Amino acid sequence: MNRTQGQGSIQAKADQEQRLPAKNEPPGQSAGGVFLYGERVERISLDQRDIRSSEPGSNLVLHDFRSATAAVRRFENLKNEMTKLGKGNYGQVYECEDLQQNKLAVKCHHRNFSELLKVDPNRGEVLLLTMLEHHPNIMAIKSILIGDMDKRRYGLITSPRQLPEDLDRLFVSCVVSEKVEGVSLDQFIKETDCDEKGIVKIFLQLASAVAFIHRNKCTHRDISTTNVMYDPEAGLKLIDFGSFKRGLKRTGSYVGALQLIGKDCLPLDQGGYDPVALDLSEMGAVILYCLTGKYISNFNEMNDSFDFPGSGVESRRFCASMFANKTDQNKKKIITSHLKSRLKDMGPKCLDIVIQLLHPDPSKRLSALQVVERLESI
Structure with a gap:
């Protein structure tokens, strides 16, 4: 990945974190429902502070969002401003902070490459999450935003154990890691x-x-x-x-x-x-x-x-x-x-x-x- 110094920022829009109505929403169902991959489950309000399904052993839960950046900001409690660090093969890399002032890097992939970024527990950043101990000379992966290829639904994982058995239409949308100095x-x-x-x-x-x-x-x-x-x-x-x-x-x-x-x-x-x-x-x-x-x-x-x-x-x-x-x-x-x-x-x-x-x-x-x-x- 080529990291070039860049300027500019993405300023969040208020409506980016509003949920979109799900396609083919059944009559009588309100927009903004929560989905366990392939199945509708109990609605969770965005007003709740923590909607990330990242406890060890918990299943991946997909939520409707207008964009991946809106989703990752909400899941990780990130501040609105994201400063561009560079460009990767499949998207952009941004620097941001969470509400605790921790500096993070977020690699956001373009949906156009979703077929090339299919979730595979035996490869890539998903596999790195299985490392039980952190090495000081290896970038630490904090979490991964999983996206649905067909609909704008996203969920966060911090362990591959949270993935469902059926990974056919899931792709790695964003990777949240430590902000590496230098x-x-x-x-x-x-x-x-x-x-x-x-x-x-x-x-x-x-x-x-x-x-x-x-x-x-x-x-x-x-x-x-x-x-x-x-x-x-x-x-x-x-x-x-x-x-x-x-x-x-x-x-x-x-x-x-x-x-x-x-x-x-x-x-x-x-x-x-x-x-x-x-x-x-x-x-x-x-x-x-x-x-x-x-x-x-x-x-x-x-x-x-x-x-x-x-x-x-x-x-x-x-x-x-x-x-x-x-x-x-x-x-x-x-x-x-x-x-x-x-x-x-x-x-x-x-x-x-x-x-x-x-x-x-x-x-x-x-x-x-x-x-x-x-x-x-x-």
Whole structure:
């Protein structure tokens, strides 16, 4: 997700939080009824302070609203003003506050993409809600607004256990998370000349987050410089869990960044790719960028530089694979020749870890836990 600094705000209109009459409302039924998915249940007044059905074990309840933003404001008791933070693949990201002055981020998806955002307890932000313990380097998901594809009905969940069995016409409408401080790692590296200590700090926090995800038998599958936020004081946060997936088995569904390298690029009919190994090579590519300010997907084999202008998916994968297929000695030589100014005299340990993460054979890459252990010894 690209996070760009933006201005402007959405000012709530008074009528946005009035309920719409339900389509095909039965005679004698007043508008504004409450629906357990597919079934009408007892009416709940909007005058009640808390209408969110988010107690552990409670079922998802859908309510009629004019818009998703009106729904999420009411469910989460948000202040009316929502300031635009940036744009994602399927919608906008806003900053807002609740009545307790807590800063939150709300990712609002366009209904046009509802078919692509179907609720799946085994993928994405919904799965992240199952994490029992919070990791300091992973963005915390607070709640998810579930929408009905056919009618403007919405309900909030804070646990996948609240979902009904029939998910056919439900989609992820909004994701409410903590407001992450700092800027994207891409922007931070462009604007800051880090020394070796600073790079190791970033690397260690990222590896710790990835190790936690893998320990919980999940994979991120979209680790990139734009999906890592960093602030020197607050630290690092891994964000954007739209590609997050349960399970460590090989898969053919590729949805993340472009660091499929070496044997990862085998045709999908030969078993697909290893999502754990993908996370590791993506992490290696992120730290390569931190060291050099260069992207592996722009590697130019003709002159061992990172100036190849290709922008297509296959072209970028090819370039990344060409770098990965270099010998370890040549990789080290190329990276060393492109190190940022304050890293010219850095020791070999951090560099060796990056090279091992970018090995063309997925089975020979360091695990995230091994990376943590090696970085802690630097």
